[in-house]
Amino acid sequence: MSSVEATPTGIPTKIRKTALNAVHRQMGAKMVDFNGWDMPVEYPAAIGCGIINEHMAVRTGVGVFDVSHMGDIRLAGPQALAAVQHISMNDASRLAIGQAQYSALLYPQGTFVDDVIVHRLGEEEYLLVINAGTREKDFGWVRDNTRQFDCAVENLSDDFTQIAIQGPKGVDVLQKLTDGDLSAVKFYWVTRGKLCGLNNILMGRTGYTAEDGFEIYIPSDEATSATIWNEILAAGKEFGAVPCGLGARNTLRLEGKLPLYGHEISDTINVWEAGLDRFCKMEKPEFVGREALEKAKAAGLTRTLVGLEMTERGIARDGFKVLDGSGREIGYVTSGSPAPFLKKNIALAYVPVEFGVVGTAVKVEVRGQGVGAVVVPTPFYKRPKKTA
C-alpha cells in the first residue's frame, strides 16, 4: 500500500517536542508531524488504544490528551480588557474573574488570524489559549495590535505543559488529584488549586472534544509533566481512562462541529461564512475586522459552512470536491472523516448558500467518482445533558 497522510517523523531539525514527547514514545504512540510538532496521533491497540477506542473513551468515560503544543498569551495591565476587546471579536467585558469564552482574532478583512479561548484570570489579567500552528503569528499579531494600550503582552507558550482530561468522567478523575470542589466549577470557568502536590495550578473546564472535561496547565519541565501525566492515567484507570492522540482529537471535534484553523476558518474565510455569528459581538463599537464584517453582512453571504453525511459508500476527506446533482463542482470539504461514535462518515464543507439547506442532496468526489451525501444539521453530536 502507499499512504497519503501526515509526513512521518524522523525528519531532522526544526521539529518541536512537548515535554511529554518521551512518554508518548515510550508508550508506543504512533507519532506524526503536526504543524512542526512531533505529536502522538494514536496509542497502541495493545494498551487498549487506537483512534476508535480513544474516541469512544472520551464519549463514554475519559481520555487524556497532551495539548502542550497549543500556545498561551497573557495580557495584563490597567488596559488589558481594552486590549482584548480590540483584538477579539467576542465581548470580554462579560467575563467575570475565572470565566472563559470562545472567540477569534480577526484581520481587518474580517477573516481569521486564529480562534482562541479567552480566559479572565484576574482583575486586569487575561489568558488567550491559541493554536499550535499559529503560536508565533498570533503572538506577533497580539503584540503589534495592542501597543496603544497600557498592557503587558507575554508569550507563555513554553512555560506550560497543557493536559486535557476529557469525557463525562473527566471531572471525577481530576477531583481525585485536587483539593478544591470541582463540581462548583461550571463549564467554561476556571479555578486554581493544588494538584498532585503542586500549588496554584490553573484548571479550566474547557476542551475541544464536545464533552465535559478539564484542561490543566502545569510547569513544563519534563519530570513534573511525566509525573502528573502518569498520576492522571492512574487516577483514571477505574474510569477506563486511556491516553488519546491527535487522531481522536480530530474525530471528536469534528463530530461536535468545532472548527480547525486552516480548515473551517482561515485568513480567507470570514466570520459569517464560518457560522460563528454568536461569538461575534457586533454591538461592540470597535474591534479589528468589525467594519469589514458589517460590509460583508450587508453584501450578503455567497457561501456557507455545512455538515454533510455520506449516503453512499465512501469517505469524504479534507479537500475533496463537493458536486451538485449533475456533477458540477460547487464547493469543497474542509474536514472529512469517519465518525467513530456516530458510526457514519461525515464532513464539513463550504457550499454556495443555496445548497446550504438541510436535506439537500449533493455528491462528494472520491477518487474521481461522485458519492452521494446529504446536508445535515450540525453539530453532528451534542453531549447528553447531565441529570442531577
Next chain:
Amino acid sequence: MAYPTDRKYTKEHEWIQVNGSSATVGITDYAQQSLGDIVFVEVPKVGAELTAGKTFGTVESVKAVSDLFAPASGTVTEVNAELATSPEKVNKDAHGSWMLKMTLKNPADVDGLLSASDYEKFVAEESGH
C-alpha cells in the same frame, strides 16, 4: 511476528496465497498495524482485470487512505463481501481476512515475491528495528 509460510509477500504489504492457477490476496499484519483501525475496504468487482504492481483498490483507516497493489496479474473471481460491513476484521486477523480471489495470468509472477522470512526481514528494516 512469524509470517505464515503458506504464502508470498510484496513490499507493499500485500500477501498472496497460491492454489494452482488461482490465488487469494489480502494485506499483512504489519499493514493493519501501521494503518490503525480500518474503516473501509474498496476492491474491484468480480471480472475485473488486475495488473501486477498496479493499484487495484484502497483500504482506509480513520486517518488515511492507502492504495492496494496487485501482487500478480489476473482476473478477480470472488470478493470478500464481509469486509464491506466489517472492515475491522482485517485488524483482528489480517492473514485470515482475504480481500479477493483471482485466477493468475502468469503464475510465475509470484516467484519474484518475498518469502515469509524475507518479508519479516523487510518489515524489521522498515520499522527500524
